[in-house]
Amino acid sequence: MLSDSSSPILCHSPRVSIIGAGRVGSTLAQRIVEKNLADVVLLDIIPKMPQAIALDLMEARALENHTRRIIGTNDYADIYGSEIVVIAAGFPRKAGMSRDDLLQKNAEIVREAATNAITHSPQAIFIVVTNPLDVMTYLVWQATSLSRDRIMGMAGVLDSARFETYIAMELGVSPQDVSAMVLGSHGDSMLPLPRYSTVNGIPITELMNAETIERLVNRTRKGGTEIVDSIQTGGAFFAPASATCMMIETILRNHSRMLPVSALLQGEYGLNDLFIGVPCRLGCGGIEKVIELNLTDTELDTLRISATSVRHNIDKVKDILNFVQ
């Protein structure tokens, strides 16, 4: 017999809410449901738009053979009970702009999104995607007062995937065999680490000369720009959505993976009170451990340069939003 409406509902489907149903947000929604990871709430400021995207994705459900639901909304009340909230609301850069040029425009959008989201999903783990990434993650932390295990930014997984792609293309091997690590801020001073990048366990320093590695490192640093410069009116979204989805899967399925994410540092690498990309163990508790690598003096110098640029932007955002700490 089918249960009637008074029967207790014993099932629980995890719920991920995505604030910002643009290119990254909507592609991420598709990835999540097609991997059968969670139900998705897509929220955007544009009336009717997230509802239409949700309907389109629901119509694909019968063809894609998954069982997840997608709700589109303009109302934060609908994101209640989310295990994870992703903030992907805000402007993407255009050709010729740096990510930092988005600071002024995106700060208020992100603060408002974070404040509303924490009110309606106080238990959620937050993943920030909006640029400039490390400072927007700091801003969400300030607006929500989350503990550091529950707030992180997505960038290192994407930047590492780009480095892996270029290494694989250079060597003519499958990217599946390549494992690379990129730390630091999500900007020109990011820190790809050839020493920690391998092809089936073999360090790339044994497979390529220094000049080639330097070329791939520089391409990685400019990976986002390479795409923005061609699209002109926005940036990458397929690989960013995949990177965010991998973080979500790791958390929801408690995979305990070590991934580079933008995390709040409290003394690690000699840095304090800022978000920057470092390797972390991710699991159902969010950031379960921040890993401190033994960096060389040169690597540490680059990380500190990266941190200085993030700090500079944090000071700017405090001015813009009149922060009182």
Ligand SMILES: NC(=O)c1ccc[n+]([C@@H]2O[C@H](COP(=O)([O-])OP(=O)(O)OC[C@H]3O[C@@H](n4cnc5c(N)ncnc54)[C@H](O)[C@@H]3O)[C@@H](O)[C@H]2O)c1
């Ligand atoms: N961290 C990364 O590696 C990474 C990768 C790709 C994109 N990004 C960043 O993610 C952001 C989104 O990129 P996109 O390509 O999806 O842009 P997009 O323009 O396609 O989508 C942004 C969406 O945000 C919505 N929005 C604006 N203000 C809002 C508000 N107050 N509340 C709710 N929604 C609001 C817009 O209506 C739009 O639909 C950009 O800042 C981009 O730079 C970061």
Ligand SMILES: O=C(O)C[C@H](O)C(=O)O
């Ligand atoms: O480059 C951008 O502006 C978007 C994103 O940060 C990326 O790296 O693709």
